[in-house]
Amino acid sequence: MTMLQVLLAKDFKRARRNPVPYLIHLCVPLLITALLGLVFSGGQDRPLARIKFAVVDEDQSILTRLLRGALNQNQASEHLEPVFLERIPALLDVTNSLLSAAVIIPKGFTSDFLGGGRRVKLELIKNPAQQIHPAIVEELLATVVTGMNALSRNFGDDLTAWRRIFTGTNPPGMLEVGALLTKTAGQLEPIRHRLDPIPVTYEKETQSAPGAGKAGSDWNMFAYLLPGMAALFLLFLADAAMRDVPRELRLHTFDRIRTLPASVGLFLTAKVLFALIIVTLCAAILLGGGAVVFSFHWERPLEVAVLAIAYGLFAGGLMALLTGLWPGEKKADVLNNLVALMLGLAGGCTFPDSALPPFMREHISPWLPTHWFIETVRATQLGATEWWITAMKLALLGIALLALATWLLGRKLEAGVRE
């Protein structure tokens, strides 16, 4: 135990005197987390970008002028940014991707619509370089068309009179207008009774967990993504910490230790413990800091912490084994990162399970410790209680890998194999 402490103390002293490599490895995931946070966080509070589209009013009637005015008022103005242009400039702006779409109200639209009998058409030109905004404009236009069709069907008989009002051709007298308004109001009254009060409605609410302040929800995209990202970066961190083994081999300090009563196993155990402490520290920063940055909370922080420690032990054991397989720095530089990346990708660190190829999803991923860790952390967030089985599996695997690494490395070094 004393020798283990001496070896560990030496590594921490060295790390303290030369902290740059560890700080870099800590900063990378923090920066990525912060960057993702800046890009995605606060989505619930921030308004969507306004949809900018052109309205080409070739009709220039009272009705179309009313429509134009409506687009700039209240809620519509929060989400829509209509610009009123002639046809050619509007089409040019759509082509140059300055606008998401152009809605063209053709000449005679009001007259034809209110005249009845004749089929009328609104024209929509979408920006092919955009996907979402033109689709929203199209949906809005479809709603307008549906409404206009409903109006046409329900007030068909009166539309001619309304047309005379809107187009100003042969306008009716005030008495006739008053009678028309009274009739229309009478037609709308039964509809109002059917619509108001609305029998079914919904309430929009963000549920806060107890003690979580205003932030947090049962399921959060970042609480889902973060374990995967953390699993991958923690492997890299464990690799960075364990890379000291080949470095000490190159500097011959490891050989010197082997000439003393300290064994290869003790040396590797100290390194794995060092890696475990580094990984645990970084996991706390990544997972804890991530929760703060992404405004969610871990439902079971203690369980997540135990899982992270067990995962750190596995990661240290794995990297020790890689050192046992290829003790030289050159091979480690290439192969360790590759192994970590493969484990990360196949374990679902970067893609959700469902996005993986079926064979990998069904036959490979379930066997990978990265997958165990990620899925268990996600499951604990949703209330699962079997987390300790995964923690045990990860810890035992880490110890087994360390034992195997000790045997392999000891044999190789005694035979004089250093690459």
Added chain:
Amino acid sequence: MSFLQVSRLVKCFGATRAVDGVSFEVRPGEIYGLLGPNGAGKTTTISMICGLLKAESGEVVIDGTGFWTDPSRARRLMGVVPQEIALYEELSGRENLEFWGRLAGLAAKEAKQRAAELLEALALADRAHDALKKYSGGMKRRINLGCALLHRPRLLLLDEPTVGIDPQARLKLLEFIRDLAASGTAILYTTHYLEEAETLCQRIGIIDQGRLLAEGTLAELQQRLGGRHLFQLEANLAGVQPDQWPGFAQQFQILQRSDRHLLLAALNDCDPAAGLKALLALPVQVDNVSIKRPSLNDVFLELTGRALRE
């Protein structure tokens, strides 16, 4: 009685026999030099003695017990100074000494005390707290040596401990090693520097291509050349076959030759004047002749056919 006994050690790397049946022994208070060129098998031999490498065959006995019978005991008895400066650059000289002392089994207090003693002995007390990366090459070498001495080993294995340091620092280090031997420590010292082996070691083993070619005191090794003097002859020797000169082969052995020089060992322990007379009578225009005592390089030349410095 010997403190270290090495018997018929063999180590192969693939098809290469790096050490081939090496045997020698080191007594308490003795400095035994293992002299050979780079790649001769010196480091491999030391690595097997201290348990870094496992020998294919042969035995290492330390203080009467086989190394692999009780490796921990053997390791406690020995101190190893590797050829490389195997230290932590981020730590200070004192921290390095204390760390290696603790690993050698000393308690924290004892390690601290021994580190202070050694810093004094190695004349590094004033730089004790500086990070090792700020030390000169010679200072690092001294700490490298000191780290093997914390636990007062009875056997010290020194693998080319003076490589890459200036002559002044080398002299200081050699003096320190002499003092250690004087205190009863058995020392195995590998080097490819002839002068070090000649001036420092009581007995010398000459190793090349994994084989121990000869061993003994400097005088015993010189005696292998059959006489106390060597002759260096300078002449135009292009196309000449000295062995065919009348009576030459009966009086001289050629150790080295070129178109301008001949290095000759006098056979039959002839006196220098007689040797000179015989050389001047040779059927060749002699430009110069010099007489010298045989060096280890000459012994090596005689044993391998090439100079140690080649």
